[in-house]
Amino acid sequence: MARRRYSKNKVQQTNHLLLFWVIVLVVVVMSVTQTTSLIELTGLFVAIILAVGLTVIGVSYIIQQRRSQKRLQALRLLRLDDVDRMSGIQFEKYVAELLKYQGYSVKTTPVSGDYGVDLVITRNKVRTAVQLKCYSKAVAQEAVREAFSGMAHYRCTKSMVITNNQFTPHAKALAASNKCELVDRDQLALWILDFYQAP
Numbered sequence: 001m002a003r004r005r006y007s008k009n010k011v012q013q014t015n016h017l018l019l020f021w022v023i024v025l026v027v028v029v030m031s032v033t034q035t036t037s038l039i040e041l042t043g044l045f046v047a048i049i050l051a052v053g054l055t056v057i058g059v060s061y062i063i064q065q066r067r068s069q070k071r072l073q074a075l076r077l078l079r080l081d082d083v084d085r086m087s088g089i090q091f092e093k094y095v096a097e098l099l100k101y102q103g104y105s106v107k108t109t110p111v112s113g114d115y116g117v118d119l120v121i122t123r124n125k126v127r128t129a130v131q132l133k134c135y136s137k138a139v140a141q142e143a144v145r146e147a148f149s150g151m152a153h154y155r156c157t158k159s160m161v162i163t164n165n166q167f168t169p170h171a172k173a174l175a176a177s178n179k180c181e182l183v184d185r186d187q188l189a190l191w192i193l194d195f196y197q198a199p
Helices: 002-032 038-076 080-084 088-101 141-153 169-178 185-196
Strands: 105-108 119-123 126-133 158-163 180-183
Touching: 080 185, 088 105, 088 119, 088 126, 088 185, 126 141, 141 158, 141 169, 141 180, 158 169, 158 185, 169 180, 180 185
Parallel strands: 126 158, 158 180
Antiparallel strands: 105 119, 119 126
């Protein structure tokens, strides 16, 4: 509810600012109409319209940046216990932020028909297919198989499986033979800590 009020207030401020500039425009036009040629008046009108437009764009950008910053601060307060209570979609969005913080560009795949890949991440021109598992039990080898098989479909050269839990011995063995990177609960906890301590 607080966020909704915040957004409404900011929209009202933007509208008031726009109205102010329109009034300024009218006053200026009225004051120079008698002594200014049509060409000069047109130029002045265009300049003021541009100023109003740039002001509105600037205010909108500042509002968006503040919203993004507040959202990021909220994510940084999360702990591993909070992650355990996430849905699959929430886990996907959260891990995407962790990866962005590490310098990856992140692209989500379709919710259905994703070929076993939830995220496609890129860093230093290396594309990696990522499978995410927010589980209450150890992740089996099927997740590794899905990530590896979906790698070619998304034109990736690496694969990765990330979980809030652990991996079964078979999953670890399959990952090792296919060079699939595994990020288990311990590694994820380090990522979260690093994200939390970010300036």
